[in-house]
Amino acid sequence: VLQFFVPTSMGDKSQGITIRTHNYFETRLNEELDRAARYSRPLSLLMIGINFRELIKSEEKSVIEHKKGLIIAELVVMIKAMIRTMDIISSYSSEELELMLPETDKAHALKLARRISEDAVKAVGIPVNVGISSFPEDSQSKELLVDKCRQALKLSRSKKTEAIADAAKENVKHITV
Numbered sequence: 605v606l607q608f609f610v611p612t613s614m615g616d617k618s619q620g621i622t623i624r625t626h627n628y629f630e631t632r633l634n635e636e637l638d639r640a641a642r643y644s645r646p647l648s649l650l651m652i653g654i655n656f657r658e659l660i661k662s663e664e665k666s667v668i669e670h671k672k673g674l675i676i677a678e679l680v681v682m683i684k685a686m687i688r689t690m691d692i693i694s695s696y697s698s699e700e701l702e703l704m705l706p707e708t709d710k711a712h713a714l715k716l717a718r719r720i721s722e723d724a725v726k727a728v729g730i731p732v733n734v735g736i737s738s739f740p741e742d743s744q745s746k747e748l749l750v751d752k753c754r755q756a757l758k759l760s761r762s763k764k765t766e767a768i769a770d771a772a773k774e775n776v777k778h779i780t781v
Contacts, residue, residue: 648713
């Protein structure tokens with residue numbers, strides 16, 4: 605469990621932002637997919653990739669690592685303000701976050717992805733790329749659902765701009781913001 609301490613507007617440093625681990629995310633994904641299948645409810649995944657390329661060009665390596673942590677913390681604070689308490693945000697890698705949205709269809713996940721993409725530049729000054737996949741339309745298998753979300757993120761990154769990509773049933777399609 606990674607925990608970032610970010611001051612609130614009142615300067616209180618005692619409240620931290622918890623980012624779950626990928627293992628926790630996978631365990632909860634199994635549970636939520638079972639529940640979604642049992643009750644015929646939707647579930648969406650977002651994979652959020654932070655574009656640190658611009659930062660790397662202009663800074664030294666030690667400064668970059670420090671700034672990465674602060675940027676991720678600010679991004680998590682921003683996303684936490686947009687999501688419900690039942691939604692789960694976790695760290696997939698040092699430059700990627702994953703977000704599980706139980707009982708959220710693709711249309712609502714897309715709206716959230718657009719909002720995250722637009723607000724990230726304002727909040728942290730660095731663009732993000734977002735990949736989306738949804739249950740049941742993209743897959744009913746956990747592994748394939750995660751894989752399609754990763755493929756969508758990869759596609760959105762290949763455009764070298766702020767972008768959102770959606771994992772369609774047969775293939776992955778690109779959606780620009």
